Amino acid sequence: MPIAPADIPRLADKARLKWDAVREKHLLLFPEGVLVLNQTAHDILALCDGRRTVTDIVAVLAAQYQNDTIAGDVTGILQKLADKGLVKTAG
Amino acid sequence: MPTPHPYALLCELTYRCPLQCPYCSNPLDFARHAGELTTDEWRSALSQAAALGVVQAHFSGGEPLLREDVSPIIRHARQLGLYTNLSTGGTLLTEKLAAELRDAGLDSLQVSIQDADAENSDRMAGGLPSFAKKIAAARLARQAGFSLTLNVVLHRQNIGRLGAIIAMAEELGAERLELANTQFNGWALKNRAALLPARAQVETAAGIARAAQQRLRGRMEILYVLPDYYEQFPKACLHGWGRVFLTVAADGAVLPCQTSREIRGLKFDNLRNRSLDDIWFRSETFCKFRGTDWLPEPCQSCPRKETDFGGCRCQAFLLIGDATATDPACSLAPRHDLVAQALAQAETAPAQELIYRTAAASARFT
Numbered sequence: 048m049p050i051a052p053a054d055i056p057r058l059a060d061k062a063r064l065k066w067d068a069v070r071e072k073h074l075l076l077f078p079e080g081v082l083v084l085n086q087t088a089h090d091i092l093a094l095c096d097g098r099r100t101v102t103d104i105v106a107v108l109a110a111q112y113q114n115d116t117i118a119g120d121v122t123g124i125l126q127k128l129a130d131k132g133l134v135k136t137a138g
Numbered sequence: 139m140p141t142p143h144p145y146a147l148l149c150e151l152t153y154r155c156p157l158q159c160p161y162c163s164n165p166l167d168f169a170r171h172a173g174e175l176t177t178d179e180w181r182s183a184l185s186q187a188a189a190l191g192v193v194q195a196h197f198s199g200g201e202p203l204l205r206e207d208v209s210p211i212i213r214h215a216r217q218l219g220l221y222t223n224l225s226t227g228g229t230l231l232t233e234k235l236a237a238e239l240r241d242a243g244l245d246s247l248q249v250s251i252q253d254a255d256a257e258n259s260d261r262m263a264g265g266l267p268s269f270a271k272k273i274a275a276a277r278l279a280r281q282a283g284f285s286l287t288l289n290v291v292l293h294r295q296n297i298g299r300l301g302a303i304i305a306m307a308e309e310l311g312a313e314r315l316e317l318a319n320t321q322f323n324g325w326a327l328k329n330r331a332a333l334l335p336a337r338a339q340v341e342t343a344a345g346i347a348r349a350a351q352q353r354l355r356g357r358m359e360i361l362y363v364l365p366d367y368y369e370q371f372p373k374a375c376l377h378g379w380g381r382v383f384l385t386v387a388a389d390g391a392v393l394p395c396q397t398s399r400e401i402r403g404l405k406f407d408n409l410r411n412r413s414l415d416d417i418w419f420r421s422e423t424f425c426k427f428r429g430t431d432w433l434p435e436p437c438q439s440c441p442r443k444e445t446d447f448g449g450c451r452c453q454a455f456l457l458i459g460d461a462t463a464t465d466p467a468c469s470l471a472p473r474h475d476l477v478a479q480a481l482a483q484a485e486t487a488p489a490q491e492l493i494y495r496t497a498a499a500s501a502r503f504t
Binding site (some may be wrong): 048056060061063065067068070074076077078079080081129130131132 | 143189194219221246283313314316359
């Protein structure tokens with residue numbers, strides 16, 4: 048399913064964000080796997096609270112980063128994680 | 139390059155198991171390694187691992203649910219912020235135990251099933267009826283609210299039913315299906331002539347797995363691990379020796395991977411005598427195959443050396459008798475003929491008889 052602007056993404060129950068104090072990196076943990084997140088990916092996932100839409104998340108980050116081209120990053124990362132079953136959406 | 143910190147710890151809580159799968163990943167001589175770690179020793183192992191950088195703890199066995207302290211051990215791992223994953227054969231899971239594990243904070247539960255065919259599943263697990271209990275365990279896991287992974291080891295005696303196996307996983311509501319072709323180390327190597335699939339079987343199965351991956355994307359993740367015997371290049375075992383992964387065995391031995399006990403001549407330190415940090419960074423065994431400096435040719439000048447690290451050390455030792463050799467599964471390996479011979483036998487002269495993973499058989503291999 049392609050991610051749409053009105054979708055409300057949230058982390059799958061099986062996935063968990065973690066600050067790794069040993070490596071000083073943000074991680075996404077899930078069964079049998081770990082993703083080391085860059086700051087943008089972390090900030091996107093931290094906003095996936097099951098209330099905000101994709102559009103809302105883009106707006107928050109565009110303001111935070113002073114960057115109007117963030118929408119592509121948000122959709123791209125959420126799509127990749129949705130395909131892995133790590134992000135679920137309601138629309 | 140500085141030595142990396144490990145991400146994942148496998149805790150083999152016990153080598154005891156009610157099942158007798160002929161491809162078990164426990165060492166052939168498991169019966170010799172008695173004296174299981176206590177609850178407090180496991181807690182200490184997990185605390186040391188978290189301090190070392192481990193973020194994922196996998197609990198397996200043997201059958202981990204034979205340990206009465208599995209819930210308190212998992213609770214401790216969760217309190218340390220580790221992601222926790224339990225692999226069970228399922229036969230001992232009850233509603234009460236599932237609730238207890240949930241309460242302890244277990245993140246993910248993996249149930250192994252041997253086949254979609256009840257009779258063959260029971261036969262592969264050693265003969266006693268277990269299939270119905272495994273199906274019930276998968277349902278209990280879902281009812282308790284777990285993210286369920288189903289694990290099915292593939293081999294020539296069940297790979298022809300891959301479509302039915304995928305349908306079973308869908309019906310059980312698994313979020314993830316691991317289709318792991320048998321790795322021919324230890325018990326599986328003893329049974330290779332009866333388990334190694336023919337080429338046509340592998341190709342058909344790969345097509346079925348790919349189609350199901352497409353169809354179920356976003357609903358059920360399907361991991362299909364090709365058998366390395368049929369690949370051009372070897373697997374990056376462990377993503378590199380002593381790089382991301384370590385195992386603590388039932389008796390406290392610290393291993394680079396769960397099968398590395400098969401490599402004779404390696405010395406394995408025990409948590410009862412040495413700290414996990416010291417073993418990871420400084421023990422002879424962990425340093426021996428770390429990085430790429432030790433690699434022989436043709437690996438040393440191979441552009442893939444940072445990708446597969448020369449392949450599986452256990453496989454090199456078990457097939458050639460030399461753990462420093464290129465994994466013979468690699469098409470470029472000097473001893474690839476050993477794998478080619480086995481593949482030829484799989485086409486023309488497969489065997490039927492299986493040696494089951496029993497304590498009696500283990501005593502014979504000791």
